[in-house]
Amino acid sequence: MDQHDFALWEKRVDALMVICSSKGLFTVDGLRRALEDMGEDAFEKHTYYERWVAAVNQNLIEGGVYTLEELGQRMDDIAKRGPTYGEATGG
Amino acid sequence: MPHDHPDHFHHEGMSPSGHPYRQDNDTPLTYWQRMEIAVRELLVEKGVTTPAEIAAQIDLMDSRSPINGAAVVARAWTDPGFKARLLANAGDAAREMGFDIGPLHLVAVENTDEVHNLIVCTLCSCYPRNLLGLPPDWYKTRAYRSRAVREPRKVLEEFGLTLPEKTTVRVHDSTADMRYIVLPAQPPGSEGMSAAELAALVTRDSMIGTGLPRHPE
Helix, strand or coil: CCCCCCCHHHHHHHHHHHHHHHCCCCCHHHHHHHHHHCCCCHHHHCCHHHHHHHHHHHHHHHCCCCCHHHHHHHHHHHHHHCCEHHHHCCC | CCCCCCCCCCCCCECCCCCECCCCCCCECCHHHHHHHHHHHHHHHCCCCCHHHHHHHHHHHHHCCHHHHHHHHHHHHHCHHHHHHHHHCHHHHHHHCCCCCCCCEEEEEECCCCEEEEEECCCCCCCCHHHHCCCCHHHHCHHHHHHHHHCHHHHHHHCCCCCCCCCEEEEEECECCEEEEEECCCCCCCCCCCHHHHHCCCCHHHHHCCCCCCCCC
16 A cells, blocks of 8 residues: 655656647547557556556557657667666666 | 675665665666657657656646645635535636646545545546545555445445445546546534644545545544
8 A cells, every 4th residue: 555656767657648648649548548458468567657658659659759660779779878777868 | 885786786675784775767777668768758859848848747746745635625624615616616626726637527526424435447547636646556456446346345444444334335437537536524523623724634545535534633
């Protein structure tokens, strides 16, 4: 029953979701569809904000904000920056 | 702190002095964290948002807490006209007090001697976050989301709340654009207290329906 102390990356996912929703880049229904399409085991294997970042990302790609290739390239680049979140995010 | 310690990234357990390690931004980078960084950077580069806007949104989120909801409840207990407006349209009533409710439809449900209300989001985690902040972890669990509708009395008992058999329990399933907040019954013995004193009696759980307000000392 403890209140989880959210990590910075989790708060950022939440903020991106709110900002992109308010700018009309996707709807809450679009997010929910992406979450439900993940299949039942996604709810066993992934944490709350892991599922949300996946849903936000899927909706942004579908909406043409950026491409799957751009995402993949960027995630590869980020992996080379360093072994921790702090190093990879630039502080 | 020994920077060459082989367990530098292993933050389980206790330090030699017996102090628990707190996780920081130095745990190994996960796939999902890389995705968050990538999504955020691409959104900034495409001109959708800015680092300042993201920081401001996190700041706003951090500033929201059940204190906001408690102020609304205490006002309803002390101002019958406000209470009527709150029950008619909770979003408008909360906006009247200066709270940003956004475009969603907010519904206040009143606890009485006859009826006890409980809120849940069976699908995910919809919650009156503008008035209560982010939902507690248990609110997002599958156990609460499924059991709150199937066996609400048993769930309430686990929260320490045993209701008389004659009390009707109403469970409200929140959706993306319709959120609920419980208006708890004013505790006995609190008559005549100021709104500020009353607000201190209003707990988060009493506005979800899994608890009752505190009793005055």
